[in-house]
Amino acid sequence: DVKVTQSSRYLVKRTGEKVFLECVQDMDHENMFWYRQDPGLGLRLIYFSYDVKMKEKGDIPEGYSVSREKKERFSLILESASTNQTSMYLCASSLQGGSYEQYFGPGTRLTVT
Amino acid sequence: GENVEQHPSTLSVQEGDSAVIKCTYSDSASNYFPWYKQELGKGPQLIIDIRSNVGEKKDQRIAVTLNKTAKHFSLHITETQPEDSAVYFCAAPGTTLGRLYFGRGTQLTVWP
Numbered sequence: 677d678v679k680v681t682q683s684s685r686y687l688v689k690r691t692g693e694k695v696f697l698e699c700v701q702d703m704d705h706e707n708m709f710w711y712r713q714d715p716g717l718g719l720r721l722i723y724f725s726y727d728v729k730m731k732e733k734g735d736i737p738e739g740y741s742v743s744r745e746k747k748e749r750f751s752l753i754l755e756s757a758s759t760n761q762t763s764m765y766l767c768a769s770s771l772q773g774g775s776y777e778q779y780f781g782p783g784t785r786l787t788v789t
Numbered sequence: 790g791e792n793v794e795q796h797p798s799t800l801s802v803q804e805g806d807s808a809v810i811k812c813t814y815s816d817s818a819s820n821y822f823p824w825y826k827q828e829l830g831k832g833p834q835l836i837i838d839i840r841s842n843v844g845e846k847k848d849q850r851i852a853v854t855l856n857k858t859a860k861h862f863s864l865h866i867t868e869t870q871p872e873d874s875a876v877y878f879c880a881a882p883g884t885t886l887g888r889l890y891f892g893r894g895t896q897l898t899v900w901p
Contacts, residue, residue, distance in 0.1 A: 707887045718891050732885075776823065776887065777835055778889060780834065782831055
């Protein structure tokens, strides 16, 4: 079974802090994704990556950056956390370019105070 | 990009009744339509999908139907059980390889 793990289930940070959210998948998937989930807004794509050191902007990249130095790991970075970034963050992976079945991690609930 | 709309946003049914969730999409080139179930405290998980060369697909109590002409697809759950209670998301691909566009989700509650 594909396993996608996220570094924290719950995280509380202060406004202005730099925040790192880590995601690791164990099935040698090429594609990785970061989503944000808010009530009534569904899953909104922040960034995705097709391969190591590659990244593409999603629909809401403002205020976020990503890093993919190794194939299995995809990091989401909040350079200066703000209260409007309080949300559930979900990481997902899929096999390769044209594969659409995505496997999700359990999510990180981030609160910025 | 693709625009996926999902209705209703909430749905309550009695145990044993059927539940139907509907989605529409905008890009006529889309050819793959998955449904994800998200249980409380977990990430979404694929439960069924359909490709554009078929009109219906069933897996035990769940089925998905697709109408390419009207650009809509639906999830049908029969004989609902309390464990079906979850948030359900539909999705469709856009022109960007490997990317899915998700609907806003439906909170299904099944009352015993």
